Amino acid sequence: xxxxxxxxxxxxLFFAFALLGFSSQHALLIGLVAFLVTLWTNxxxxxxxxxxxxxxxxxxxxxxxxNAVTANYSKSIIFLxxxxxxxxxxxxxxxxxxxxxxxxxxxxPKTPRGIIYALAVTSALLSSVLSNTTITLMxxxxxxxxxxxxxxxIRFLLAxxxxxxxxxxxxxxxxxxxxxxxxxxxxxxxxxLAFGEWMLLMxxxxxxxxxxxxxxxxxxxxxxxxxxxxxxVPELTATQxxxxxxxxxxxxxLLGNSFLKQLFSFALNEKLILLGFGLLMFMPKLGFLExxxxxxxxxxxxxxxxxxxxxxxxxxxxxxAADIAGKLSFISSMPLxxxxxxxxxxxxxxxEVTSNTALTSIAIPIFYExxxxxxxxxxxxxxxxxTVAASYAFMLPIATPPNAIVMSxxxxxxxxxxxxxxxxxxxxxxxxSLIAYFIWGFFL
Numbered sequence: 001x002x003x004x005x006x007x008x009x010x011x012x013l014f015f016a017f018a019l020l021g022f023s024s025q026h027a028l029l030i031g032l033v034a035f036l037v038t039l040w041t042n043x044x045x046x047x048x049x050x051x052x053x054x055x056x057x058x059x060x061x062x063x064x065x066x067n068a069v070t071a072n073y074s075k076s077i078i079f080l081x082x083x084x085x086x087x088x089x090x091x092x093x094x095x096x097x098x099x100x101x102x103x104x105x106x107x108x109p110k111t112p113r114g115i116i117y118a119l120a121v122t123s124a125l126l127s128s129v130l131s132n133t134t135i136t137l138m139x140x141x142x143x144x145x146x147x148x149x150x151x152x153x154i155r156f157l158l159a160x161x162x163x164x165x166x167x168x169x170x171x172x173x174x175x176x177x178x179x180x181x182x183x184x185x186x187x188x189x190x191x192x193l194a195f196g197e198w199m200l201l202m203x204x205x206x207x208x209x210x211x212x213x214x215x216x217x218x219x220x221x222x223x224x225x226x227x228x229x230x231x232x233v234p235e236l237t238a239t240q241x242x243x244x245x246x247x248x249x250x251x252x253x254l255l256g257n258s259f260l261k262q263l264f265s266f267a268l269n270e271k272l273i274l275l276g277f278g279l280l281m282f283m284p285k286l287g288f289l290e291x292x293x294x295x296x297x298x299x300x301x302x303x304x305x306x307x308x309x310x311x312x313x314x315x316x317x318x319x320x321a322a323d324i325a326g327k328l329s330f331i332s333s334m335p336l337x338x339x340x341x342x343x344x345x346x347x348x349x350x351x352e353v354t355s356n357t358a359l360t361s362i363a364i365p366i367f368y369e370x371x372x373x374x375x376x377x378x379x380x381x382x383x384x385x386x387t388v389a390a391s392y393a394f395m396l397p398i399a400t401p402p403n404a405i406v407m408s409x410x411x412x413x414x415x416x417x418x419x420x421x422x423x424x425x426x427x428x429x430x431x432x433s434l435i436a437y438f439i440w441g442f443f444l
Contacts, residue, residue, distance in 0.1 A: 003044025011035030021327070026320045029063055033311060037358050048300030051307040054314075063314050072313055073306030077183040080271040081305065084173045085297050086278030087247070088130045090288040092296075096240045096247075097138060100126060102233045112152055113218040119143055119159040120214045123402075124167025124206065128174045131298070132164035136402040139164075144409060152224050153411050155217045158420060161402035162217075162394055166209045169388050172198050173274070176301070177360035180308050181387040184364050187313070191380070195254040195270055201443055204435050205388065212427055217420065243288060250277050308361035315365040325369030332370050336378060340385050340433040343367060347389035348425050352399045356390040363390065377441060385436050392428035395421030 015031030022030065036057075039050040055073070058064045091097050100122075108118035119139060126135045143156035168175030172182055172195060185192045193201070236244060250273075257268050281287040315321040331342050351359045367386045371379030393399035395418045397407035403421075406412060 001044075003042040004039070006042060007035050007038035007044060010038045022320070022323060025062070025318055026323055028061055029314055029318055029320055032057055032061060032063070033358070033362065036307070036311075040358060046300065048303050051300060051303035054307050054310040058310065058314060064310070064317060068313065068317070069310050072309035073303065075183050075186070075305075075309055076271050077179055077186065078302055078305055080274050081173060081179060081302065082297070083271070083273075083275035083278030084129070085131070086281050086289065086294070087250070087274075088134065089293055089296050090243060090281045091130070091247070092134070093293060094237075094240050094243050094288055096236075096243055097126065097130070099234055099236055099240060099244075106233050112155070112221045112224050113214070115146060116155055116159045116218050116221075117214040119156055120163035120166070120217075121210055123160045123163030124170070124210055127164040127167040127402075128170035128206075131301075132168045132175055133298075133401040133405065136161055136164045136405045140406060140409060143406075144411070147224075149224055150411065151221050154416060155221055157406040157409055157412055158417065159214055159217055161400075161406040162213050162424065163210070164402040165391050165394070165400050166206055166213060169391050170199060170202050170206050171195065172270075175391050176305060176308065176357040177387050177390040179305060180312065180357065180360045181364055181383060183305075183309055184312055184368070185383075188368070191376075194257060196257070196259070197443070201384070201440050202388070204439055205432055208431050208435070209392075209428060212431070213424060216423065216427075239288065242286075246277070246280070250274075304357055308357050311358065311361040312365050315362060316368075321365035322369050324366050328366070332373070337433060337437045339370075339382065340436050341429060343382060343386050344389040344392075344429040344432050347386050348393050348429055351390050351393035352396045352425075356393060356400055360387060360390045381436050381440050384440070385432060388432055389429065392425070392432065393421075394424040394428070 011031045014034035018027035018030040108114040139160045281289045397404045
């Protein structure tokens, strides 16, 4: 009950302060969002319950009507996520993820720096197609027991969490902020990047961050002794081989679809592709799942998407996004590179004290007001910078689910995470802004 009262107090305070510079409706929306974000943060209510609250609160307070809110919980982009999670459940059920993890770990030397790189790269690649929450939970026990040395444990855990956040941006389904951007673009009838196009743009960001982050984490522990680590790669069972082939076929279909879009301006709907492959997991003699397995699907995350889309819709429909954009209008007069840097800094450090999903839902409509007045290519890059920056918050446990998960190990202190995370925040902003400015323009 204390957490709910705290959320109410914070919501009222935000409403009162917002009245100093905004209309009463806009101040009310700011207060409601502060209330929801606090509940997400302090977990006074279950995540799924808080995520459904906009259906009740927005109509009651005259922000959006019920139909306008509920439509956000059944967007087509959500079914892309559902299809991806059906595949993820099949991969976990068959144990194929253990093969992938062991295979990737086997490529690196058994030194502190080698293991840090192995955990970071493994976490990043798996998080690009599976939930970064799931991957962090899966790899955390490995990171904890690779060594009894506390200094090494801390670096191994951080490598796992940061790798998951870094790799999550590689694909449109890797992390919730990516999906929120895709849904927003669809809502506004804007071009949506194909799977392969998105990966092509994000690859240099991910690759450079995966080189820098483990290198930074390995400072000061290079000469620590590490116990013998088994890198034995398990043999694939017949069932795992069958799923492995299906995953390869899916990758080829998505890649081919991207080429079709590039060469002929024609492509299949990727939501249907992923949902189709997800449903394939239930086919007799071909699939791997029973309907009971869907109990493992994170429905609360699906509701979280709906809440995020509802917040974004409310910011746009009430004009609050345009109002905030007007107050931040000084950014639009900056040169493009410094605009990217400013937006990335604003989003990255704002995300440190709130959910990256909620922050993305708020930030995208705001920066869309700038993007509308820019050349389409530059406007798209600005929205993508804001989206990626929401995943690149490394200082505090509240910023991203992977940060929170490794903090739950009780091995890392907030000060230790913040010390390293602050450096990575600035590195992430710099890498993202420079690559967006110098490279993305050639491909958009």
